[in-house]
Amino acid sequence: MKIRQFYSIDKLVRAGRALADTGIDTVTFDLFDTLLVRRIHDPDMVKPAVARYISNRAARLGLRKSWPYILKLRNTFEKEQRAATGQRFVDQEARYPDYMGRVIETVFGPQNDDTLLQEVTAYELSLENAVLVPRAELVAWLRELKAQGKRVLIVSDIYLPASHLERLVEHAGFLEQVDAVISSADSFLAKASGLAYPLLQERFGLDYSRWLHIGDNPISDGLRPTEQGIQALVLRDGKEKFRKSLLKRYCNYSLGQHFYRGRALQQIMLPLEAENLPRHPLYVKGFNVFAPLFSAFIQGVAEHCLRTGIKRLYFFSREGWLFEQLWREIAPRLYAGAELPQVSYLYVSRMALAPASCALAGLDREHADIVFLPAGNRDFRDVCRVFGLQAEPFLPYLAQHELTVETVLSPVHEGFIPENRIRLNEMLEEEEGFQEEVRRQTLAANQALQLYLEEQGFFAQPDVALVDIGWLGTIQRFLHRAVAHRPDAPRCHGLLFGASRGIAYPETPRNQVKGVLYDRDRFDLAASAMLANLDLFEEICRAPHPTLNAYRLADNAAGYELVFRRDDDAAAQAEQAHSEHFRPLQEGILAGAKQYGTANALLGFTFAELKSWLNYLLLTRLAFPKASEIEEIRHQQHLDDFHGQHQSKVRRDPNKLWQRSSFALRWRPFLRTELFFRQLRERLKH
Amino acid sequence: MVLTSLVPWYQPRSYRNTNLAGITVPETLPLRAEIEPQERTAAHEDHDPELDMKEHYVTGKDYDLGEGEITRIIHTLLCNKLIPLGNLSYGADKKGQLVLLLSHTLGRFIFPLLVPFEDKLHRLYQRIRKR
Structure with a gap:
C-alpha cells in the first residue's frame, strides 16, 4: 500500500488542495509536528522544567524534594499507567491528569481539591505554548478549508487530554476554525493502532471515502488511515529535520562542553515560521547578541537574590528600565514556583544623590575626588554643580586656602598645580564651617530622598538588592551614604552588569557591590572586553525618560517631588534621536529575552554554566568586532550631566x-x- | 570625514538610519513606556526604507545566528589556542566544530535529499553503531 509522502509543505498543500476539491468533506490533521512544530527536538525536554516547578512549590511549603526525584516519579507513574492501559487496550496510552495527580499526592500529600494539579497543568501548558509554533502554511490552508465549509478536526496521539490540547490550539490562534480536537488520552484509542479512525467515524458520522488526513508519521498518519480507505498525506519536512538535528547536536555537545551551552540555548531561542520576519539589522543584533548578555545578567541577579534570601530588589534608573522589563519576562519563567523578590524601579542618578549624600557626612576628600574623574570637570564650580551647592558662601574658605572658584583642580586640564589640590583637601578636612555650610545646603535634598525611599519601602527590609549597569558603583555609594545614619537602613547588595572599579568602593558588610558579568576584582580577561565600550551598554539600556536631576521637598501629599532634567534642549533632543535609533535594538532585546526565559527554563543552565559563551559574545562583539558592526552601532550622543563642559588635555x-x-x-x-x-x-x- | 566634505551628499553608513531633523518630541515623555516586542513600530517607518527592503532575518536559512556565526566560533577558538583570549571553558573539540560547520553550510541542501531514505539510513546507522 503506497503512502503519499511529501518532502515540502507547499507540495503537500498543493496536493491537498487538489484532493479537497474532489468531494472531500472532512479533513483531519495531526497536531504536533504537523500543524504545530516545537522549537525543541525532544518533547520530553518540557518534563524537567515542570519537575523544577513542582520542586520549587514544594520548597515554599518546606518540603525538600529534588526535581530529578519528581521527574523520576512522573516517568514511573506514566509508565505504570501505560502498562495498565496496555492490558485493556491495544495502545498503551497514558492520561496526564491521572499520573500527574499521583505525582502531586506523593510530593505534597493528599489534596482536598485539584487546585495544585490545575496550577501545575497551567504551567506545563504555558511552557508547551512557549515552545510550540504554528506552521504558517498549513494553518493558512486549514483556515481555507474551514472557509470552504469542510469539517476540520484535529486528532493527536499524546498523553494530554483534548481539553488541554484545545488550550494549545487556542494559543496558536486557530481554535475557532477547528470543529473538534480529539486526543488518545481520553479514549486510549490511538492512531498508531488505527483504532482512532473508527472512533472518529462513529462519533462524527464520517465517510471514509470523503475523508482526508494530514500528518507527519508514516504509520499513524499514513499507513493506518489508508488501511481504512482514508486519503492520507504525510509530510516529511527535510528542513524541519535539519533544524532539529542541529539543535540535537548542540544539546548533546553541551552536555560535555560548557562552551556550547549558551549556543544551544540561543539555538532554541531562534524565531521560526511566521515569527521569523525581516527585521532591522539592529533588531537582529539585539536578539542575537545583547539579549543573551542582559538576560544572563538578570539570571545572575535572580540567582544571587534566591541564594542569599533577599526579598526586595530595586532597579536603578535609567538603565534599570530595560532591566526591569527583562526581569518581568525572564525571572518568573526561569524560577517558576520559587519565591522571587519584589521588584521596583527607583528613580536615582548621581546628580540627584550627590547632594543628598553630603547632608550628614559633609563633603569629604573621597567624594571630591569623584567629581574630577570625568575629564570635563575642572574646578570648584564643577564641585558645586555636582553637589548642588551655591558657591558664594564658600568663597571666604577658598580664599583662606589661596583658592578661587576657577582654580584648576583636575590634573587633565591646563594650569593644574598639585598644591592646589592639596589645599582643597586641607580645606575639606580642616574647615568645619565649610562642612556646616555643605550640610545646611544639602539637608533638604536628603530629607526629600528619605521621604521618597520610605514611600518605596526601601527601609522595610533588612536586605535590598540594587541593580545597575555599573561601573564604579557611584550611585550606590551616594545612596548608602545618604541613609547610612538611619537605624533601619538596609544592607545594600549592589549587583552591577560590570564593575570596572576605577576607584575603590568603600565595601563594608552593610554595603557591597559585585559585578555579575564582569568584575575587576575577579580576573576575567574575556569579560573585560566590555571595557572596550562601556557607554554602548548604557545607551542601549537607556529609558525613554529624562534623567533625574534632584529630589526636592514639596508641599504635596507625598512631601517631595522628583525633578527631571528638561527634555527640550538640544542635548536632550539629540539624546532622544539617539534613543530612537536604538529602539529596534531594544525591541530585539525584549523579544530575545522572552525566548531566553523559555529556552533556559527547559535547559536549566545556571549563570556559571553559560559564562564561557557570554565571554565569547563579549570578545567577538566588543574586542574583535567587524568594522560593519562598529559602524552600525557606534554611539553618536552620550549625555552625562555629571560630566562638565570644560575641554581637557585628554x-x-x-x-x-x-x-x-x-x-x-x-x-x-x-x-x-x-x-x-x-x-x-x-x-x-x- | 574627508569623503563627507568632498561629497556633500555622502552619508557614512553609521548615520544612514538617523533622522535627526524632524523628530517630534512629545510634550511629556512616558516615564515607563513599554515596548511591545516583535511589532513593527513607528520607529521602523522613520528608518531608511532601503534597510526595510533588505532582508535581515534573525534565523537564517542555515539556522545559524546571523551571518557565519559558526565560522566565527571556529576562528575564535583557534585564536584562543595561539593567544590568550580568556575563559572560554576549554572551547570545543575540533571534530564537533567541523561537523557543525558542515551541518550549517550544507545541511539545508543535504537533508531534503536524504529524507526519503531516512529509514534506510537510520537502520544503516544503527548497524554501524552496534558494530
Missing part, C-alpha cells in the same frame, strides 16, 4: 577600538589583536 584614547576611524577598522592589519594585547597589559598592571 585626547581620543588610542587604545579604544570603537573610536577608530572606519578606514583603520577595515584596513589596519592586526589592529584588534594589538589593542587587545594593550588591554591585557592594562588588566595585568591593575
Whole structure:
C-alpha cells in the first residue's frame, strides 16, 4: 500500500488542495509536528522544567524534594499507567491528569481539591505554548478549508487530554476554525493502532471515502488511515529535520562542553515560521547578541537574590528600565514556583544623590575626588554643580586656602598645580564651617530622598538588592551614604552588569557591590572586553525618560517631588534621536529575552554554566568586532550631566577600538589583536 | 570625514538610519513606556526604507545566528589556542566544530535529499553503531 509522502509543505498543500476539491468533506490533521512544530527536538525536554516547578512549590511549603526525584516519579507513574492501559487496550496510552495527580499526592500529600494539579497543568501548558509554533502554511490552508465549509478536526496521539490540547490550539490562534480536537488520552484509542479512525467515524458520522488526513508519521498518519480507505498525506519536512538535528547536536555537545551551552540555548531561542520576519539589522543584533548578555545578567541577579534570601530588589534608573522589563519576562519563567523578590524601579542618578549624600557626612576628600574623574570637570564650580551647592558662601574658605572658584583642580586640564589640590583637601578636612555650610545646603535634598525611599519601602527590609549597569558603583555609594545614619537602613547588595572599579568602593558588610558579568576584582580577561565600550551598554539600556536631576521637598501629599532634567534642549533632543535609533535594538532585546526565559527554563543552565559563551559574545562583539558592526552601532550622543563642559588635555584614547576611524577598522592589519594585547597589559598592571 | 566634505551628499553608513531633523518630541515623555516586542513600530517607518527592503532575518536559512556565526566560533577558538583570549571553558573539540560547520553550510541542501531514505539510513546507522 503506497503512502503519499511529501518532502515540502507547499507540495503537500498543493496536493491537498487538489484532493479537497474532489468531494472531500472532512479533513483531519495531526497536531504536533504537523500543524504545530516545537522549537525543541525532544518533547520530553518540557518534563524537567515542570519537575523544577513542582520542586520549587514544594520548597515554599518546606518540603525538600529534588526535581530529578519528581521527574523520576512522573516517568514511573506514566509508565505504570501505560502498562495498565496496555492490558485493556491495544495502545498503551497514558492520561496526564491521572499520573500527574499521583505525582502531586506523593510530593505534597493528599489534596482536598485539584487546585495544585490545575496550577501545575497551567504551567506545563504555558511552557508547551512557549515552545510550540504554528506552521504558517498549513494553518493558512486549514483556515481555507474551514472557509470552504469542510469539517476540520484535529486528532493527536499524546498523553494530554483534548481539553488541554484545545488550550494549545487556542494559543496558536486557530481554535475557532477547528470543529473538534480529539486526543488518545481520553479514549486510549490511538492512531498508531488505527483504532482512532473508527472512533472518529462513529462519533462524527464520517465517510471514509470523503475523508482526508494530514500528518507527519508514516504509520499513524499514513499507513493506518489508508488501511481504512482514508486519503492520507504525510509530510516529511527535510528542513524541519535539519533544524532539529542541529539543535540535537548542540544539546548533546553541551552536555560535555560548557562552551556550547549558551549556543544551544540561543539555538532554541531562534524565531521560526511566521515569527521569523525581516527585521532591522539592529533588531537582529539585539536578539542575537545583547539579549543573551542582559538576560544572563538578570539570571545572575535572580540567582544571587534566591541564594542569599533577599526579598526586595530595586532597579536603578535609567538603565534599570530595560532591566526591569527583562526581569518581568525572564525571572518568573526561569524560577517558576520559587519565591522571587519584589521588584521596583527607583528613580536615582548621581546628580540627584550627590547632594543628598553630603547632608550628614559633609563633603569629604573621597567624594571630591569623584567629581574630577570625568575629564570635563575642572574646578570648584564643577564641585558645586555636582553637589548642588551655591558657591558664594564658600568663597571666604577658598580664599583662606589661596583658592578661587576657577582654580584648576583636575590634573587633565591646563594650569593644574598639585598644591592646589592639596589645599582643597586641607580645606575639606580642616574647615568645619565649610562642612556646616555643605550640610545646611544639602539637608533638604536628603530629607526629600528619605521621604521618597520610605514611600518605596526601601527601609522595610533588612536586605535590598540594587541593580545597575555599573561601573564604579557611584550611585550606590551616594545612596548608602545618604541613609547610612538611619537605624533601619538596609544592607545594600549592589549587583552591577560590570564593575570596572576605577576607584575603590568603600565595601563594608552593610554595603557591597559585585559585578555579575564582569568584575575587576575577579580576573576575567574575556569579560573585560566590555571595557572596550562601556557607554554602548548604557545607551542601549537607556529609558525613554529624562534623567533625574534632584529630589526636592514639596508641599504635596507625598512631601517631595522628583525633578527631571528638561527634555527640550538640544542635548536632550539629540539624546532622544539617539534613543530612537536604538529602539529596534531594544525591541530585539525584549523579544530575545522572552525566548531566553523559555529556552533556559527547559535547559536549566545556571549563570556559571553559560559564562564561557557570554565571554565569547563579549570578545567577538566588543574586542574583535567587524568594522560593519562598529559602524552600525557606534554611539553618536552620550549625555552625562555629571560630566562638565570644560575641554581637557585628554585626547581620543588610542587604545579604544570603537573610536577608530572606519578606514583603520577595515584596513589596519592586526589592529584588534594589538589593542587587545594593550588591554591585557592594562588588566595585568591593575 | 574627508569623503563627507568632498561629497556633500555622502552619508557614512553609521548615520544612514538617523533622522535627526524632524523628530517630534512629545510634550511629556512616558516615564515607563513599554515596548511591545516583535511589532513593527513607528520607529521602523522613520528608518531608511532601503534597510526595510533588505532582508535581515534573525534565523537564517542555515539556522545559524546571523551571518557565519559558526565560522566565527571556529576562528575564535583557534585564536584562543595561539593567544590568550580568556575563559572560554576549554572551547570545543575540533571534530564537533567541523561537523557543525558542515551541518550549517550544507545541511539545508543535504537533508531534503536524504529524507526519503531516512529509514534506510537510520537502520544503516544503527548497524554501524552496534558494530
